[in-house]
Amino acid sequence: MTVVQEIDSAITPTTDGEIAIINLESARRRSWTRFFADPARDGIAETVVEHEQLTLQFVGDVSALDRVALLATQVAQAGMASARAALIQAQVASMAHRFADARHHLSQAEIGGAPAADVDRLRLNIDQACGNDLDGVLEARRGMANRTQDLGDLVALGSLLADLRDFTAADRTYKEALRSYLDVSPFPIAQVCFQLGMLWGELALEPDPALAACWYRQAIAVLPMYTKARVHLAEICYAEGNFSEAEALLRQVLAIGDPEVDWRLADVLMADGRFEESASRMKVAHSGFESLLERHLLAFADHGAEFYAGSGNDLRKALQLARVNASNRPTLRALEQAHDIAISANDAASAFEVESEVTCR
Amino acid sequence: MSDHIDGPRQVGDPAADLSDLFAFISPENHSRTVLAACVFPSAGTSAMFSNAVEYAIAVRWVTVAGLGDGAKFQPGEEEIRFSCRFDNLKRATAGTSPVQSGTCTLPDGRTLPIVVNDEKGTSTPDGVFRIFAGLRSDPFYLAWLDPPTRKGPNLLLHDNVLSIVIEFDTRRVLDPDKGTLFGAIAETVPLKPNVIGQKPPRIDWVGRPEQTNMRLGNTAAGPLDLRDLWNQETPFAISADLKPVFHQRLTASLKNWDMRDGVADWTPAALAANVNVFLDDFLLFDVAKPTTDTSHLEIEKSTINGRAYQTGGGRTVNANVIDILVTWMVNRDREFIQGGATAATKPGTNAFPYLASPNTELQMVADSVDLAATPDAVWALIGGFDPAWHPLVAKVTMTGSGVGQLRTIETIDGKQIIERLDQSDTSSRFYRYTSLSGIPASNYTGALGVKPKGDGSVVEWRSQFLADNQPDIVVKAIVSALLKTGLASLKQRFGAAK
Numbered sequence: 001m002t003v004v005q006e007i008d009s010a011i012t013p014t015t016d017g018e019i020a021i022i023n024l025e026s027a028r029r030r031s032w033t034r035f036f037a038d039p040a041r042d043g044i045a046e047t048v049v050e051h052e053q054l055t056l057q058f059v060g061d062v063s064a065l066d067r068v069a070l071l072a073t074q075v076a077q078a079g080m081a082s083a084r085a086a087l088i089q090a091q092v093a094s095m096a097h098r099f100a101d102a103r104h105h106l107s108q109a110e111i112g113g114a115p116a117a118d119v120d121r122l123r124l125n126i127d128q129a130c131g132n133d134l135d136g137v138l139e140a141r142r143g144m145a146n147r148t149q150d151l152g153d154l155v156a157l158g159s160l161l162a163d164l165r166d167f168t169a170a171d172r173t174y175k176e177a178l179r180s181y182l183d184v185s186p187f188p189i190a191q192v193c194f195q196l197g198m199l200w201g202e203l204a205l206e207p208d209p210a211l212a213a214c215w216y217r218q219a220i221a222v223l224p225m226y227t228k229a230r231v232h233l234a235e236i237c238y239a240e241g242n243f244s245e246a247e248a249l250l251r252q253v254l255a256i257g258d259p260e261v262d263w264r265l266a267d268v269l270m271a272d273g274r275f276e277e278s279a280s281r282m283k284v285a286h287s288g289f290e291s292l293l294e295r296h297l298l299a300f301a302d303h304g305a306e307f308y309a310g311s312g313n314d315l316r317k318a319l320q321l322a323r324v325n326a327s328n329r330p331t332l333r334a335l336e337q338a339h340d341i342a343i344s345a346n347d348a349a350s351a352f353e354v355e356s357e358v359t360c361r
Numbered sequence: 362m363s364d365h366i367d368g369p370r371q372v373g374d375p376a377a378d379l380s381d382l383f384a385f386i387s388p389e390n391h392s393r394t395v396l397a398a399c400v401f402p403s404a405g406t407s408a409m410f411s412n413a414v415e416y417a418i419a420v421r422w423v424t425v426a427g428l429g430d431g432a433k434f435q436p437g438e439e440e441i442r443f444s445c446r447f448d449n450l451k452r453a454t455a456g457t458s459p460v461q462s463g464t465c466t467l468p469d470g471r472t473l474p475i476v477v478n479d480e481k482g483t484s485t486p487d488g489v490f491r492i493f494a495g496l497r498s499d500p501f502y503l504a505w506l507d508p509p510t511r512k513g514p515n516l517l518l519h520d521n522v523l524s525i526v527i528e529f530d531t532r533r534v535l536d537p538d539k540g541t542l543f544g545a546i547a548e549t550v551p552l553k554p555n556v557i558g559q560k561p562p563r564i565d566w567v568g569r570p571e572q573t574n575m576r577l578g579n580t581a582a583g584p585l586d587l588r589d590l591w592n593q594e595t596p597f598a599i600s601a602d603l604k605p606v607f608h609q610r611l612t613a614s615l616k617n618w619d620m621r622d623g624v625a626d627w628t629p630a631a632l633a634a635n636v637n638v639f640l641d642d643f644l645l646f647d648v649a650k651p652t653t654d655t656s657h658l659e660i661e662k663s664t665i666n667g668r669a670y671q672t673g674g675g676r677t678v679n680a681n682v683i684d685i686l687v688t689w690m691v692n693r694d695r696e697f698i699q700g701g702a703t704a705a706t707k708p709g710t711n712a713f714p715y716l717a718s719p720n721t722e723l724q725m726v727a728d729s730v731d732l733a734a735t736p737d738a739v740w741a742l743i744g745g746f747d748p749a750w751h752p753l754v755a756k757v758t759m760t761g762s763g764v765g766q767l768r769t770i771e772t773i774d775g776k777q778i779i780e781r782l783d784q785s786d787t788s789s790r791f792y793r794y795t796s797l798s799g800i801p802a803s804n805y806t807g808a809l810g811v812k813p814k815g816d817g818s819v820v821e822w823r824s825q826f827l828a829d830n831q832p833d834i835v836v837k838a839i840v841s842a843l844l845k846t847g848l849a850s851l852k853q854r855f856g857a858a859k
Contacts, residue, residue, distance in 0.1 A: 012551075012553075012561070013413055013551070013552065013553035014413050015374055015376065015377075015411040015412060015413045015414070016411075016412045016413070016449045016450070018449070018450055018459075019376070019409045019410075019411060019412060019449070019450060019461075020374070022407050022408070022409055022450070022459070023374075023375060023376055023401070023404075023405075023407075023408055023409060025405070025407065026404060026405025026406065026407045026408045027375055027401075027403065027404070027405055027408075028405075029405045029722065030403050030404065030405040030520075030521075030722070031403065032725075033519070033722065033723040033725070033825065034403065036723075036725070036806065036808075036823070036825050037518075037519075037723070037804075037806065037825075041516075070821075073810075073812065074808075076789060077784075077786055077789050077791045077810065079784065079786075182551070182561040182562060183374060183551070183561070183564065184374045184377055184411055184413040184414055184551050184564065185374035
């Protein structure tokens with residue numbers, strides 16, 4: 001079976017991606033209206049967070065983080081039960097990668113009597129994101145995936161297996177997730193395809209760009225506005241010298257406001273010899289990253305580090321951001337990034353410090 | 362909440378989440394029957410149907426197979442089915458709003474094209490069938506925080522849903538000579554087989570209101586969420602394996618409902634009959650008798666009470682189904698239990714498509730200013746609900762104190778605005794209010810707060826409203842000017858943050 005056949009056979013027919021995005025935006029706006037009308041009402045704030053998470057993840061609308069930050073403030077003022085408010089604040093903090101804050105809120109939620117299952121699930125997500133007690137997380141993830149066979153649980157397990165560098169098992173788990181899916185929302189399918197693209201394009205020790213591109217293309221076929229998938233596919237196209245496709249992929253999501261799109265497009269334009277266009281696009285990327293890092297440092301520290309270590313052309317800043325990221329979530333990947341940038345910056349002391357942290361872990 | 366958001370699977374794609382089913386005699390032509398189904402609870406104004414789902418309404422002849430404690434409604438095998446499918450979106454030209462089309466396959470095999478949101482609908486050339494599909498005001502209302510003790514406002518106020526309304530010639534389509542009592546269900550089913558070639562289980566189906574959320578989903582009756590399991594069952598043919606599970610849950614649930622007022626109104630035998638009737642979940646209607654706003658469940662109730670039913674049962678758009686149901690479950694119609702609302706956001710109409718036009722989206726204006734002063738210093742000026750600090754205010758009269766306090770504002774151009782304090786939190790420097798009159802808007806609420814930011818503070822002011830007899834843009838401009846002028850004056854007074 002060819003890769004394309006394998007992908008086709010694994011994908012369940014879902015709602016057209018354009019309809020799904022229109023409906024998400026429609027539901028997101030409505031949920032905010034309902035929240036402002038009665039902020040303390042059961043389930044409303046949680047629904048807003050869910051819609052904003054989807055918008056951030058699949059549309060790449062980074063202003064979702066600003067909106068949920070506003071929600072977290074309103075939740076504190078809305079007079080809802082403190083455990084519920086704390087759980088929502090933990091979710092919002094986790095969304096912005098403010099994991100220490102998230103843990104604090106989660107403890108408050110737990111003390112206040114928030115449902116244990118909700119607390120445990122979020123704590124597991126945070127532990128996984130921070131690379132904390134991964135053996136324990138793996139056991140819990142395996143248990144949940146075996147019990148539910150739910151796509152969300154399988155994807156979380158696949159992602160963890162990839163972090164642990166068991167790429168074959170991760171691949172198998174993601175495909176199991178695709179096969180387990182019986183619903184029509186395209187978001188979960190697009191997510192799995194994207195994760196498979198990441199697995200073979202970026203995480204595997206011997207990357208397979210052609211296979212990764214197939215999965216990214218499939219994610220975009222299911223959800224055309226999937227900004228992250230477009231950016232990653234554009235990177236592959238750029239590396240292969242296919243500048244026209246890379247440009248087309250990025251231009252369609254330029255209006256979203258993610259500075260990474262501007263950055264990658266600037267690189268493509270530069271490689272294509274369109275220097276003026278590239279320079280103006282890079283200017284937008286610079287100001288976009290600066291603004292984002294000022295508002296949500298921890299959420300974008302790793303991307304910022306990658307930007308400044310590359311076309312952003314500021315290795316000192318890149319190293320600073322990479323270390324902020326590694327300190328916030330000391331995963332192997334984060335530490336590797338910090339180490340690589342320290343080497344590029346000829347900062348042997350920092351590189352040594354990072355190596356020591358890796359050894360400690 | 363009727364059938365809204367009734368399980369984890371429904372949350373995944375709201376356009377496949379059925380919220381309600383209606384069956385009634387057309388008020389504008391008594392020879393015609395109307396079936397309507399709604400999906401996408403709390404849909405925004407741009408909502409569209411899924412192109413991966415079959416939306417179907419199915420009707421079967423039903424006979425009364427038992428009365429009293431042996432009450433039983435037996436559906437036949439023959440099915441009259443309406444099946445709608447929708448396409449991808451199309452745009453006439455780039456940049457224009459998308460349009461969605463679809464088709465409905467009728468019981469006689471013909472297909473009828475549908476253009477979503479075309480209020481006139483589409484009719485077959487012979488006029489037998491007429492169909493509408495599109496956004497409407499949600500006709501369902503539920504005004505309980507905890508029935509039957511804690512009333513609340515309508516929890517679906519201003520909500521919209523996507524609806525499919527099918528009207529047809531009763532005699533030509535339902536053939537009442539074969540029987541006049543029918544059971545109806547609506548269902549949403551994925552269109553295509555999954556990867557191993559099996560058609561995925563249906564996403565949702567609905568017969569009577571509240572089968573999933575209030576009855577099977579009653580957490581006092583058991584911790585396990587059975588709603589997804591129920592929604593995957595085949596309507597008119599609940600599997601023998603799972604029937605005992607649902608039977609047990611319904612029994613526990615209805616016992617719990619009976620005791621919610623502390624009085625046992627149901628004998629064990631009558632309760633068992635009620636369970637059996639609800640287990641056969643289809644919306645009963647009789648086309649030979651009148652359907653009214655109060656006839657919902659009358660067929661079931663009379664039959665359980667051992668009498669011949671008198672009305673067409675069914676469910677009209679304006680029926681207060683929640684209070685009819687709660688009354689029946691809690692006190693077996695001893696005394697009507699009225700929730701906190703007596704109508705939906707907009708009442709249904711007597712003309713096709715019967716469900717009221719969609720509610721417009723609340724407009725929101727939000728603004729903020731960063732100031733050099735501390736939050737406490739700013740709050741000392743603006744936190745007292747007295748807006749005398751605002752440059753557009755000429756005179757203020759305060760009435761009362763605390764929550765509920767009124768401020769009557771005379772503006773410098775001679776207008777009068779009256780606003781009420783709804784919530785005040787001095788510790789977090791924040792208050793909420795409602796505008797009662799003076800701004801051409803309804804449902805106007807505002808919130809003003811001060812937070813620390815750097816060495817200074819940020820003032821955030823937000824209002825939301827429905828424009829009243831004025832274009833949205835006009836009212837937005839008025840409100841925006843009000844906020845901007847006020848915030849600009851604070852910047853002058855306290856200085857901008859550096």
